Amino acid sequence: MYCGKPFSNLTNYHSHTSFCDGKADAEDFIKQAIKEGFYSYGISGHAPLPYHTHWSMDMEDTQKYIDTISSLKEKYKDSIEIYLGMEIDYLTDEHNPASDFFRNLSLDYRIGSVHLLEDKDGINRDIDVKPDLFCKLIDDKFDSDIKKVVEIYFNKMKKMIQRGGFDFIGHCDKISLNASFYRPGILSEKWYKELITEYFQFISDSGYMIEINSKAFEKYGLFFPNIEHFKLIKELDIPIIVNSDAHYPENINAGRFELFDALLKHDIKQVMELDKGKWVKSDIKQL
Ligand SMILES: [Zn+2]
Numbered sequence: 001m002y003c004g005k006p007f008s009n010l011t012n013y014h015s016h017t018s019f020c021d022g023k024a025d026a027e028d029f030i031k032q033a034i035k036e037g038f039y040s041y042g043i044s045g046h047a048p049l050p051y052h053t054h055w056s057m058d059m060e061d062t063q064k065y066i067d068t069i070s071s072l073k074e075k076y077k078d079s080i081e082i083y084l085g086m087e088i089d090y091l092t093d094e095h096n097p098a099s100d101f102f103r104n105l106s107l108d109y110r111i112g113s114v115h116l117l118e119d120k121d122g123i124n125r126d127i128d129v130k131p132d133l134f135c136k137l138i139d140d141k142f143d144s145d146i147k148k149v150v151e152i153y154f155n156k157m158k159k160m161i162q163r164g165g166f167d168f169i170g171h172c173d174k175i176s177l178n179a180s181f182y183r184p185g186i187l188s189e190k191w192y193k194e195l196i197t198e199y200f201q202f203i204s205d206s207g208y209m210i211e212i213n214s215k216a217f218e219k220y221g222l223f224f225p226n227i228e229h230f231k232l233i234k235e236l237d238i239p240i241i242v243n244s245d246a247h248y249p250e251n252i253n254a255g256r257f258e259l260f261d262a263l264l265k266h267d268i269k270q271v272m273e274l275d276k277g278k279w280v281k282s283d284i285k286q287l
């Protein structure tokens with residue numbers, strides 16, 4: 001529970017509804033956002049993959065998703081700015097945010113993310129799973145080579161960034177949490193530090209915005225990217241968006257105020273927000 005002073009930056013552009021793995025309908029998230037005084041809010045369902053999963057929307061539901069959020073946007077337009085987004089996986093060279101299929105959807109914004117890595121047999125494996133499952137996966141399907149898996153993850157992220165087709169990068173070091181469970185202290189290893197420094201330089205050169213994702217804060221006390229990279233993010237002046245990645249309406253603001261506190265401590269004073277359809281810089285303001 002946050003005990004400090006609240007902030008006036010009430011926005012979130014990363015949330016999942018019952019169209020994918022979220023636990024409530026989009027309208028419930030919007031009502032909650034209005035109740036909590038949010039002025040700009042985005043729904044970002046997991047984009048369809050070429051096959052069915054329990055966490056992404058199915059291809060045939062794509063239009064229904066677009067129509068549903070669009071009508072809610074209209075219905076609540078006097079109370080809040082609602083944005084229609086999608087969190088799109090970089091799966092392959094053919095299926096990614098830059099694919100024609102996604103470029104042609106009438107979305108307000110797109111998040112580019114990586115959740116799936118190919119194992120040694122070429123099968124896509126979800127790395128965004130519970131730590132014990134992740135550890136088993138690395139042993140069974142990746143020859144227990146966590147360093148290699150981390151390298152595959154960041155290389156895939158870089159490939160996605162090169163291809164483009166999105167507005168901002170989702171949880172840009174997501175693998176760090178599970179990698180730290182597999183091998184505690186891995187973030188402090190020399191090769192990891194070098195890799196991540198080069199990675200943020202790459203992001204900075206690309207000009208893309210990143211989100212800082214507070215989804216794991218309540219459970220694990222950390223953000224994606226990890227707080228130890230905030231200094232570098234500040235030095236490189238990478239534009240950031242503060243998102244909760246909520247799967248429940250009551251979590252739309254979870255961890256966000258703690259994150260603002262941490263940003264201010266690192267002298268990061270502005271975030272990006274959608275205002276009348278455009279990404280604009282907004283001062284972080286404590287009430
Ligand atoms: Zn994600």
Ligand SMILES: [Zn+2]
Pocket residue numbers: 014016087245
């Ligand atoms: Zn997400």
